[in-house]
Amino acid sequence: MTAINQQNETVKRMAEAWAVIDPLMGGTQAMRKAGKTLLPQQPREDDEDYEYRLKTSTLFPALGRTVGVMTGKPFAKELTLGEDVPQRIKDLSQDIDGEGRSLHAFSSDLMSEAVAFGFGGILVDYTRTEGQARTQADEKALGARPYWVHVKHHQLLGWKTGVVDGKPGLLQLRILETAEVDDGPYEVKVVNRVRVLTPGRWEIWQEDTGGWALLEQGTTTIKRIPFVPIYGIRKGFMWGTPPLLDLAHLNVKHWQQQSDQDDSARFARKRMLVFTGVNDGELASPSAGSAYALRFENPEAKAEVIQGSAESVTVGRSELDSLESQMVQTGAELLTAKPGQRTATEAANDAEANKSDLQRIVESFEDSLDQALQFTAEWLGLPQGGHVSLFKDFAAGSLSEATAQLILSFQQGGLITKRQALLEAQRIGVVSPNLDPEAEIAAVEAEGPSLGNMNGDGK
Template sequence: MPDASIGIAGGADVATPNAAWAARAPDWELIRDLLGGTRAMREAGERRLPREPGESLAAYRIRLARTVLFNGLGRAVQTLSGKPFGKPATLSDDADPRMRAMTRDLDLGGRDLTGLARDVLRAALTDGLTHILVDYPAGGGAGETLADERARGARPYLVHVPAPDLIGWRAGPDGRLDRVRIRETVLERDGAWGERAVEQIRVLEPGRWSLWRRSEALKDRPWRRHAGGETSLDAVPLVTVYAERTGFLTARPPLLDLAWLNLAHWQSSSDQRHILHVARVPILFGRNLKVGEDGIEIGPNRLILGDGDGADLKYVEHGGAAIEAGRQDLADLEDRMAVMGLDLMVRRSGGITATERAIDAARADSALAALVRAVEEGLTAALALCARWMDLAPEAAGRVTLDPDTGLDAREAEEIDLLLKARLAGEIDRPTFLAEIRRRGVLAAA
């Protein structure tokens, strides 16, 4: 698979994302906006909340400032990403003691095995896939031996690379990764007290690496090689974890449909807030009134005179039918979002029967359970690369295991489906509906 950034019209460079990345970027952007909460959605402005024809910019900004996000997507991600971590992640007993020690600080930043596994699983849930890079500290200088490296505590470490940061890739004739490009932002000192964010592109190829930067003062200058070197690995040390794979290093976010539903709720909520504001402010209507030199004064101790039999003065208020329809629409959307993550937790099997044995056999067949296995295998593969860098056998890395009890059996899934239908038909109220699905583990406890 060629790197699609090579040959893109308009002068593509090392920082140009490839076509596959660009095709999925709008989905990632939508999900990032929603997970960013009310502030991020307000900052997105007309991208997420269109301005109505004829609506002034001032009126639009007021309406936008009143709109508050109901984060159904965030709640689903929190529930699903928490399911496999009722128990800490473990490393098998046959792992080398040095590998076991590594798992207490896998990224040299304090994240242990459980913390990194949770971040990897959450990212795969939101983006469809995510990556783990195996890196190694820069050498101590020419002539440094393995003993010298160990003496200064040098060891490989893991870097979590979210899917939006991997902007380009290329595969060789054998189908293995031949090159990847990773967008990074690093903080550097700026004077005695300040710091500045520097954007760079990391290029990894079998046996070598390079960093590319451009002038901070002149952003239109071309990207230039800033640093580089060689590695002892004959492959790109990147491991990919897929949630819903669509191709080589491509995937569909499994919660994308929920994200679109959440966007619909955001827009409907804005309409509802606006119509409530209109309904709460009655309009004073007058007809055939006598107007003095100073106009008409409204308030206590004021007398307003009519002019003829058709004179009238009254407040006109909203009837309220649209308000109730909007309220019901929001409630229905919230109920659907509450169980949208259910599909990832349902244990599926080609031959489910009514017996407990068949239900137990289907226990590992939910999409969430499959993702848990993918995270286990990805972390195990990443640790095996670490072992190679430490001159250990791959099996010395051991095997990572997460809590396997992540799904709902067919009976539980059917019960929740019936609860949702009863709720949408108005046969049960929202508190009962939410309490029942929380009891079955679909929602986190309030």
């Protein structure tokens, strides 16, 4: 029998990707916490050496930076509410979650969830009035209103589906939540809860020492479950995959090889003194330094310095550079225009037929926002919620063009140097192969700021 807090099979399948993406999005600290799951212990490496290597490993945040760049593109311009959005909902859009976030800011966070993890959702809830409100005036006096809740990927536990209004819909939904409760006069503790939603009803279950107990329950005026899924790449109803999963795996590989590279460089820098032909007792307590000299009785005795080969360090750096190039290209593919499913109407419109994956994600995202607006309207007793539009004119015509955009973003974000950015641009053919990166950077610095960057005093 499935426990109330147990993930269903679809979530477990999606969670295999999340186990890689969650630590990458969490940064270096989260990657270190993942330990041997993402940084395996090398053969014959003892625990002390492994712990040192783990604690000194640092993440090249390619996935997190790419998610940020891709998420920012559709929100480069303000989200637009259609003329068909009722004024009451437009008023709510300035504080859509009841916590001060506008619809634009709230949607930006949701888009990050879709691009990074491929799945999440919006719960359109309503302020509880505990039976105190009988009229709209009463609700207004109590501050009762619909509000949106960002349901993150890991909170979705399971569901039952069926036909709702002639389309696939939810008959039950379980959402993992946490709450702070009093724990003494000055402390609070966090408890786990599960919200169970069915059409027209809700229940809150709380975990305690004896298991899970029903805490609260009630009914709603909406006879549907007011939840809207969001997707990265939609595989089916309530099933999405991360669009940057291949980049995530490359980023993990970079994390592992960067750790090996740092370890290799550390030992390559160390020097070991080797003495041969030395009589017993001559080096009982050797000292080293510019003020010391060695004198041995045996004329055949000698001292040598052995140091690790720098060649392995050079090879390792080359492999890391290659990986970084692959990550830039893989991330850029989201912006590359690709032909999709073309209808007769679309065939006459190349701009419509050739879209990037990110544009398709944004279009699906707009549909989700429209559905959330409709649930908001139903809470308010309105016939329709209207539509929203996001900026979508950002697709690159080719992979080289998309890669160039991402290279620039990486350089501006401090992930790669100007020199490396020019080398990458040369590799994909955006700038001349005869260009000398060092000379070009020096010439740019000597030229001074561009005219558009000069302030009033000419600096």
